[in-house]
Amino acid sequence: MKQLLTFVKKEFWHVLRDRRTLLILFGMPIVQVLLFGFALSTEVKNTKIGVLDHDKSQNSLELISKINSNQYFEVDKNLKSINETEDAFKTGHIKMILVIPDDFSENFMLGKKGQLQLITDGTDINLANQIINFMNNIVLDLYGQTTAQPMSGAIPEIRMLYNPQLKGAPNFVPGVMALILLIICVLMTAIAIVREKETGTMEVLLVSPMKPSIIILAKAIPYFILSMIILISIIVLSVTLLELPIKGNLLLLFIVSVIFIITNLLIGILISIMTDSQQNAMLISLVGTMLPTVMLSGFMFPIENMPPPLQVVANVIPAKWYYEIVKNIMIKGTGIEVIWKHILVLSGTMILLFALAVKKFKIRLE
Structure with a gap:
């Protein structure tokens, strides 16, 4: 004992x-x-919506005020015509548009039910359903209990933009693309280089006539090619089996994917420089890249529901920008005029990581 x-x-x-x-x-x-x-949290909080008020009556203003006064929704945009609907969704900030017809108030005066139209962004079907349920509760609370006539009230008509069949593929395919490319590029690259350090062959390679940058490049190229093959496979499976057509520019999607892949390869190289064992490399890769990607990229949890500090952290994660770009190109069919800021941030991150990797690697070799 x-x-x-x-x-x-x-x-x-x-x-x-x-x-x-x-x-x-x-x-x-x-x-x-x-x-x-x-x-x-997957709860609806401060979700930005747009309003197209054709009625402009006391009833419609009361409804808008009721929506704007709760913690679930924030009226961010007042639209002037139905033609502005899709443009409002393409920015990604608006999650739902409430359309109030011009006979909304008149129906109440005649004792009829007032028709409302709820247009939601169907690319994230789970979030869209939650938004609709919360909006239905607000309408029911305002009209279903205060009206004196049983046949009066308001009936929301629901329309899912970009996903009328209510499929889950438009949400998880872009997220799976970001996650798989991250795993292949970051985890595999970090382990591949650290493995050379552990076995003692890295020193042999470094004293060879080849420059260190060539050695690192040779380590990264196979995973770049594998990532491109996997990317093509995911796109083909999505189009053929999941019946998810690519509405935007396919070439633009591939260009952005190349930038994202190179960014992740550079992250893996940085991890390999900072670590001296495969175990540490895997730990840093999982905790430092995979977990933030799953939790803070917007794939599983809406970013607008997070506290402001976490929203700032989410903007640093490359997968967040890539996920939004893929959704815009594949599902919404938007062009570079909408996603140019996302591409600029992703490209800037790639350049910054490249400069940092070169600097750190030179210091390590000296």
């Missing part, structure tokens, strides 16, 4: 002296509880 206690004590000291282990043991649970408990 004394020997057992001695070994237990020794193991405790090993754990307590290892700051990385302590960070994982105590830091990760706390961070996950805070994130999933307070920050990451």
